[in-house]
Amino acid sequence: MFMRLVxxxxxxxxxxxxxxxxxxxxxxxxxxxxGADGTAPSPAGDGTLTVFAxxxxxxxxxxxxxxxxxxxxxxxxxxxFGSSATLAxxxxxxxxxxVFAxxxxxxxxxxxxxxxxxxxxxxxxxxxQIAVPADNPAGIDELGDLADAKVKVALCAAxxxxxxxxxxxxxxxxxxxxxxxxxxDVKATLTKVTLGExxxxxxxxxxxxxxxxxxxxxxxxxxxxxINDYPIAALTGAPAGSPARRFVDxxxxxxxxxxxxxxxxxxx
Amino acid sequence: MSGRxxxxxxxxxxxxxxxxxxxxxxxxxxxxxxxLPARLAxxxxxxxxxxxxxxxxxxxxxxxxxxxxxxxxxARTAFPGRRLLRALITVPLVLxxxxxxxxxxxxxxxxxxxxxxxxxxxxxxxxxxTAGVVIAEAFVAMPFLxxxxxxxxxxxxxxxxxxxxxxxxxxxxxxxxxxxxLIAPGVLAGAVxxxxxxxxxxxxxxxxxxxxxxxxxTMPLAVYLxxxxxxxAAVVLSLVLLAVxxxxxxxxxxRWVSRI
Numbered sequence: 280m281f282m283r284l285v286x287x288x289x290x291x292x293x294x295x296x297x298x299x300x301x302x303x304x305x306x307x308x309x310x311x312x313x314g315a316d317g318t319a320p321s322p323a324g325d326g327t328l329t330v331f332a333x334x335x336x337x338x339x340x341x342x343x344x345x346x347x348x349x350x351x352x353x354x355x356x357x358x359x360f361g362s363s364a365t366l367a368x369x370x371x372x373x374x375x376x377x378v379f380a381x382x383x384x385x386x387x388x389x390x391x392x393x394x395x396x397x398x399x400x401x402x403x404x405x406x407x408q409i410a411v412p413a414d415n416p417a418g419i420d421e422l423g424d425l426a427d428a429k430v431k432v433a434l435c436a437a438x439x440x441x442x443x444x445x446x447x448x449x450x451x452x453x454x455x456x457x458x459x460x461x462x463x464d465v466k467a468t469l470t471k472v473t474l475g476e477x478x479x480x481x482x483x484x485x486x487x488x489x490x491x492x493x494x495x496x497x498x499x500x501x502x503x504x505x506i507n508d509y510p511i512a513a514l515t516g517a518p519a520g521s522p523a524r525r526f527v528d529x530x531x532x533x534x535x536x537x538x539x540x541x542x543x544x545x546x547x
Numbered sequence: 548m549s550g551r552x553x554x555x556x557x558x559x560x561x562x563x564x565x566x567x568x569x570x571x572x573x574x575x576x577x578x579x580x581x582x583l584p585a586r587l588a589x590x591x592x593x594x595x596x597x598x599x600x601x602x603x604x605x606x607x608x609x610x611x612x613x614x615x616x617x618x619x620x621x622a623r624t625a626f627p628g629r630r631l632l633r634a635l636i637t638v639p640l641v642l643x644x645x646x647x648x649x650x651x652x653x654x655x656x657x658x659x660x661x662x663x664x665x666x667x668x669x670x671x672x673x674x675x676x677t678a679g680v681v682i683a684e685a686f687v688a689m690p691f692l693x694x695x696x697x698x699x700x701x702x703x704x705x706x707x708x709x710x711x712x713x714x715x716x717x718x719x720x721x722x723x724x725x726x727x728x729l730i731a732p733g734v735l736a737g738a739v740x741x742x743x744x745x746x747x748x749x750x751x752x753x754x755x756x757x758x759x760x761x762x763x764x765t766m767p768l769a770v771y772l773x774x775x776x777x778x779x780a781a782v783v784l785s786l787v788l789l790a791v792x793x794x795x796x797x798x799x800x801x802r803w804v805s806r807i
Binding site for chain 2: 362364365368431433436438439458459460461462463467470471474475476
């Protein structure tokens, strides 16, 4: 059987050569632009600052990045937005980051424990809100309404920061809520509300604001028990006055506070 | 034709093998073997594994019921727009699964085109149910089955079918007694691909059916969430899923493929 396959296959060496040739062309063709746009790890001081930041910071940090570049035309700021836990693992695995801004102290701890950053500073706080579809079909107006068995609720999974905060808030309120789904991140949770698949979800105030009116946010007092701190740190090896330190300073400055407040964050 | 293997084939074949197998070796090397038995005994893991096997199997049956006739339609009948239809059938292969999940919500969700009617008429809501998991898996996996079966039909010799027809068999009898036995290996190969794709399905499932232990949390979802906090647990869960699927597929091969 094997030999028959081999015998049949050798009748088509021309095809193989063609395919190999095409593959070789493809790889050289794509290799040069990839190298040129700087995907390779950049040594410090070549004018590129790489910031790893929690996905919820996308809007605010993109704006601060532009401010930074305007003040320092020699430096271009590159962002990698994603789940804080994933970013922390990428940094520990050797990803070339200069600054890390996390959505929870626990994920920052992963990086400080690996001695890759020290003395992180809390630069923002995020508070949970009840998000409901714009027409609020289930008539939700307080946290207690989520415990009703007829109300479909989406929460973040306890493994991600917004889920941990939701557990804390519900505990503080002494409520047992049976969600229909435990989503993998806050944006996925919000999507379920936007599409009207659930009647309510617990997400951050910043996400409600970023949804631009598609969902309504309802404040509730127990959210005070589950405030999420966002720490930021320049990664080890960034000397004082380096772009990494200056970016952290910008985020902590009054100007940075304004941008963060406009995005719905509270500042310490 | 002596036994020397042409290096032009052998070298890329070995490179291809290494490319596919090395990531698996990476998982095996990093696996925390000492905690493996304890992890396997966790009820949530067994729950997710059971759910994965059940939903992937039901999804494959659904794909067989709908996909084999669809492949037959594409391969054996002529109608305007057939090429376009074939291209549309491969859409789930190209679509990022998460987008597929959103598309399913827009059609079958509580406010979807069909879903709001289902909800109003029967009180049925598919998202966040085990049936929703089956739908998401079938949506993503069915093209694999259709393409395999259509390929088998096209390479099959139509003269057998013509002979049966000239002897007076109806089109349905021809399909059942001649076509189906002829393409059985192709159907089986397609079903295996389909099952494997359904078993590993993540994006469409978590988007359409959500994630709740016991009802919609399949193994890939459990692996993804474990990755957020405990990468080691995620490696263990991946290995379990992998081992179970390899054992089942190898077992099937022994039992069925040799007979065909």
